[in-house]
Amino acid sequence: MGKSIATALLLASCSLFAAGAANAETLRLAYGTAPVSADPYPYSDTQTGSLSEHVFEMLVGLDDAPLLAKDWAWESDKAIVFNLRDGVNFSNGAPFTARDVVYSMCRMMYRVDGKANVVTSALGPVTNVVAVDDHKARFETTAPYPIITQKLKFLKILSAEAAGIEGDIAFDQDGDCGISASYPSQADFDAGSAAIGTGPYIYESFQATGDANLVRNENYWGEKPEWDRVEIRSVPNNGARIAGLLAGDYDIIERPSAEDLQVIERDPNFAYSTVPGLQTIFLVLDTNAEGAAGVTAADGSAPLADVRVRQALSMAIDRKAITERLFAGNATPANQFAPSYMPGAPEMPELITDLDQAKALLAEAGYADGFEIELNVPADRYTNGQLVAQAITQYWTRLGVKVTLRTEPWSVFQTRRTEGQMGVFMYGWGHPQGAAQLISGAFAQRNDDLGLGAANFSSYDNPDFEAAMQAWAVEVDPARSEELIAKAMAQSVADLPGIPLYYNHELWAHRAGIEISGGAEGRTVATMAHSR
Incomplete structure (x- = not known):
């Protein structure tokens, strides 16, 4: 028991x-x-988001419905105008206006101690934010940026008045905006003095x-x-x-x-x-030809740089057994990097489990005697995460790979991941911004002008994938956008810079x-x- x-x-x-x-x-x-933290900007985890959304609201809701913006329209292919709700006040009584939108964007783009906020990179294509009048805000971009409304789901609106900011605010892409010295600190948010939002609840502590x-x-x-x-x-x-x-x-x-x-x-x-969720749990594999941290072969080569090795690692995993035995069916086996049942996700074939074929691929790649992998997993992050990691360790051991399982608290894990100390690690990525969210952030090459590649720890660089992602980033036609997502998704599943495992419910x-x-x-x- x-x-x-x-x-x-x-x-x-x-x-x-x-x-x-x-x-x-x-x-x-x-x-x-x-x-x-009570600061809604620096962190992307679900629990911090859950907490902050009691207090702070966005222009666009997570369900894509209008929230603080009552509607919006493209003024040109590089400018979108948001009409703001009348009669909205912050919890301190200050009226919500377009000036607060400009202030919030400045704060989002500003890198405190050099660290980006949740969607700083994703909003890189925004060149200007203008308070047209009290209830109208215009966002201008370097190029057509059709997914800006999806990115703005994570821009929590702060009160400029509560921060003591007076007069007009002129946006700049670095977020200094002439007011950075007045930005509240994380400690100010945690103490409650800066945690002033328009949401249904107020921080007591x-x-x-x-x-x-x-x-x-x-x-x-x-x-x-x-x-x-x-x-x-x-x-x-x-x-x-x-x-x-x-x-x-x-x-x-x-x-x-x-x-x-x-x-x-x-x-x-x-x-x-x-409810079937929008989060994909997957493994990130560092495909760097010069090697990956914690991955070693007897001949000094870089096993993960060979697609056959990555395919073998994927084939060795029994996703159905994981979802049925560890989740009692309350998870769905993954066949791609976006939940297969979400709108806009392409139709993809099932990822097969075949240990014999996996062993043959490994031998063909020159690793019949296996190699060593350190599998990194946060201990306190994902439901059944450690049990899943233990199952993967067993699957890869049967393949002939020597696995060292390393689990650690999320805070430690996150630091080591950021510092590039992990060649293989488990991660979860939600998709409230659409079916391309994971692949555009985790596998595309970094391009701040297009909002791509903010978290590419896989060293993945495929010209066909990159061309599809760059075209998708500026595509305004929904049908063509889905075609480009399908092309990029198929390429990423073929190349496996990561291994899709399952979709969380x-x-x-x-x-x-x-x-x-x-x-x-x-x-x-x-x-x-x-x-x-």
């Missing part, structure tokens, strides 16, 4: 009492990973542990939030999360395991909700008295929860 199940069963006897003990006006959420308390924004411009108060706790341990739910400590928990779901199904006081376990309307992007927010 798994530890998670054992803990849960010990507490199940008190679950009926716990289910009725919750305060109906307070919603208690248990996140699987701690939000990093944020702790370095990632725990946060929020209170309802009584002056919110949109539909009144259902919950008076939201308490967010960070509980990385699966067993502790499910135990806390059954004990009545939490109303909703993220990422229940397959074992946890068995417990939930046996208790009528609890339920779980699931988003899962939440919760009290039976709560109904969840969670989105495929996997955010855990109070507005998705409703009392029955």
Whole structure:
């Protein structure tokens, strides 16, 4: 019996009492990973995004619907105008205007200590942002940039007034804008003084542990939030999360395991909700001909530079076994780098599992006796991530490859990844910006003017793939855009600068008295929860 199940069963006897003990006006959420900061700009992880979207809003919602912008239209092939909502105020009472849009773009483009923010690189094609009037903002770009609305889903709007910025703001691409000395620090956000948004909730507190308390924004411009108060706790341990739910400590928990779901199904006081998600879990392979960190061969060569080796590593993995046994079907085997069921994803054949063929490819490439790989995996990031990594280790061992599995906390993992210390690592990439999001960021060559290649750790450089991606980046015709995505996707799957594993389904376990309307992007927010 798994530890998670054992803990849960010990507490199940008190679950009926716990289910009725919750305060109906307070919603208690248990996140699987701690939000990093109340600052909404530097971090791209789901939990930090989930937290910040209680407080901050964007021009365009994650569902592509208008949010702070009521509509938009292209003024020319290089200029798009957003008409902003009237009557929206920040939580401090300051009116929301186009000046705040310019200020927010300046702050997004500014590299604090040389570090880019979430979409700094993706917004590189933006040459100017102009407050046409209080309720109209124009974005100008170097070339046609049809996916700008998708990128702006991650531009959280800040208050220029709250930052003490006076007068007009002139945008520049470096984000200095003549006001950089007045930008609030991350500490200012974490303390709450700079965390002023237009969203449905207001920060009461944020702790370095990632725990946060929020209170309802009584002056919110949109539909009144259902919950008076939201308490967010960070509980990385699966067993502790499910135990806390059954004990009545939490109303909703993220990422229940397959074992946890068995417990939930046996208790009528609890339920779980699931939706096919937009996140692809995959392995990044450094294809550099000069070698990859942690990958060694007896003859000193670079195994991952050979496509046959990459194909062999992919063929050795049984994706169906992983999704059925480790996820109880709550994940989908991947056949490409974007979820196959999402709009705009091309139709691709299944990625086969064939150990004999994989061994033949490895021998053909000159590695019949195998080689050594260090497989790097964050210990506290992805549902069942360590179990999946252990399965992959077994598959590759059967192939004849010697694998050293290295797991470490996300903070350490992220630093080592950024410093190029990993030749093979597990990663997850969401697709709220469309089917090309992963391949355009992880495999394209870096091109800030086109918003490409911001996270290419694979050293991948294929001229045909690159031509398709560069053409896609400026293509305004949707049908032609999908053709270019299909071409680039097929090339990347043929070359395998990474190995697609599976598509996460988003899962939440919760009290039976709560109904969840969670989105495929996997955010855990109070507005998705409703009392029955």
